[in-house]
Amino acid sequence: MVHQAPKEVIPLMTPYKMGQFQLSHRVVLAPLTRCRSYGNVPQPHAAVYYSQRATKGGLVIAEATGVSATAQGYPETPGIWTQEQVEAWKPIVDAVHRKGALFFCQIWHVGRVSNNKFQPDEQAPISSTDKQISPDPESGMVYSKPRRLQTKEISGIVDDFRRAARNAIEAGFDGVEIHGAHGYLLEQFMKDSSNDRTDEYGGSLENRCRFAVEVIDAIVHEVGAHRVGIRLSPFVDFVDCVDSDPIALGHYMIQQLNKHEGFLYCHMVEPRMAIVDGRRQIPHRLLPFRKAFNGTFIAAGGYDREEGNKVVAEGYADLVAYGRLFLANPDLPRRFELDAPLNKYDRSTFYTQDPVVGYTDYPFLEEDSNRKAATQA
Numbered sequence: 391m392v393h394q395a396p397k398e399v400i401p402l403m404t405p406y407k408m409g410q411f412q413l414s415h416r417v418v419l420a421p422l423t424r425c426r427s428y429g430n431v432p433q434p435h436a437a438v439y440y441s442q443r444a445t446k447g448g449l450v451i452a453e454a455t456g457v458s459a460t461a462q463g464y465p466e467t468p469g470i471w472t473q474e475q476v477e478a479w480k481p482i483v484d485a486v487h488r489k490g491a492l493f494f495c496q497i498w499h500v501g502r503v504s505n506n507k508f509q510p511d512e513q514a515p516i517s518s519t520d521k522q523i524s525p526d527p528e529s530g531m532v533y534s535k536p537r538r539l540q541t542k543e544i545s546g547i548v549d550d551f552r553r554a555a556r557n558a559i560e561a562g563f564d565g566v567e568i569h570g571a572h573g574y575l576l577e578q579f580m581k582d583s584s585n586d587r588t589d590e591y592g593g594s595l596e597n598r599c600r601f602a603v604e605v606i607d608a609i610v611h612e613v614g615a616h617r618v619g620i621r622l623s624p625f626v627d628f629v630d631c632v633d634s635d636p637i638a639l640g641h642y643m644i645q646q647l648n649k650h651e652g653f654l655y656c657h658m659v660e661p662r663m664a665i666v667d668g669r670r671q672i673p674h675r676l677l678p679f680r681k682a683f684n685g686t687f688i689a690a691g692g693y694d695r696e697e698g699n700k701v702v703a704e705g706y707a708d709l710v711a712y713g714r715l716f717l718a719n720p721d722l723p724r725r726f727e728l729d730a731p732l733n734k735y736d737r738s739t740f741y742t743q744d745p746v747v748g749y750t751d752y753p754f755l756e757e758d759s760n761r762k763a764a765t766q767a
């Protein structure tokens with residue numbers, strides 16, 4: 391009798407049932423803004439890019455996609471508020487589905503993380519506040535002074551989110567991820583450094599979260615909790631958006647999500663990585679939220695193969711989202727399966743507008759599948 395060594399179990403490569411969706415592995419493409427949707431309309435090259443990163447039973451999350459004409463703050467980001475945009479998404483969604491993957495659309499409004507030049511008629515960007523973000527010397531970004539939304543205008547923005555979610559489903563997406571992270575409009579309301587309102591959308595934690603909760607409720611009502619996820623980053627402090635009590639904020643939001651039976655997933659971003667003993671360490675501070683949330687929990691921020699396997703094995707997260715590594719390695723799940731070396735990412739082309747360079751030209755481990763993906767898209 392021949393004894394075979396048992397096959398190594400790779401936690402990231404094990405199947406998982408997320409609500410009604412059957413996933414064949416746990417390696418998720420994190421939402422990544424790529425600035426290649428000219429005139430806010432998704433382009434055919436996005437079908438190549440996303441289908442390169444799509445696998446049978448994998449979860450792909452599309453880049454942040456604007457809910458309205460005032461939602462943009464970066465060059466050439468896609469939208470989903472016009473019929474033209476919905477039609478342009480359809481072949482991209484089809485290309486991802488042909489590979490057998492699930493495709494969720496991340497919907498956002500940047501709020502004050504913008505400049506008049508990105509706004510209709512060069513108006514001021516809208517926000518919870520009229521406090522301007524301090525200029526960022528690193529990126530050279532200059533943010534315009536925002537206009538504080540009047541109380542009566544807020545229901546209109548909630549409606550924009552609702553319509554965007556419906557449009558995403560019409561375009562064929564399997565669901566939507568509400569962008570409630572990284573200092574954009576929802577967080578500008580949620581966090582106390584950027585919410586200085588005195589109406590029912592400011593002051594107490596409940597009031598500050600009211601806008602986000604209204605967006606969540608509206609979208610759940612529109613498309614069903616079984617296809618709605620949200621991204622939150624209570625610990626992250628981008629673009630002057632900080633909360634004095636991130637733990638209370640995270641817990642309050644989890645409670646609101648749990649009110650919706652079957653709310654699909656909560657995608658949380660780790661605090662910035664710390665250096666411990668000369669090695670970058672993920673702080674793993676999301677555990678209390680993971681324990682409190684009833685649905686699927688996705689962790690993101692600084693993960694590699696080893697850390698991803700560890701958190702899945704420990705039950706710290708159900709799924710792990712990869713940003714920069716997946717950007718540079720279209721076949722990341724396959725590389726993780728084989729423990730193969732990874733391509734390095736090129737930061738200089740993250741946000742450039744070329745339809746190929748730094749976008750669809752990262753090599754596959756097996757060049758063959760690269761050609762196949764390109765011709766199928």
Ligand SMILES: Cc1cc2nc3c(=O)[nH]c(=O)nc-3n(C[C@H](O)[C@H](O)[C@H](O)COP(=O)(O)O)c2cc1C
Nearest residue numbers: 420421422423453454690691692693712713714740
């Ligand atoms: C080029 C680039 C674009 C990004 N765009 C988005 C975005 O559209 N929406 C979002 O929620 N996060 C965005 N992020 C954050 C990533 O989703 C992810 O959380 C971050 O890169 C940390 O994960 P990583 O260490 O695996 O890269 C972006 C990051 C990068 C590098």
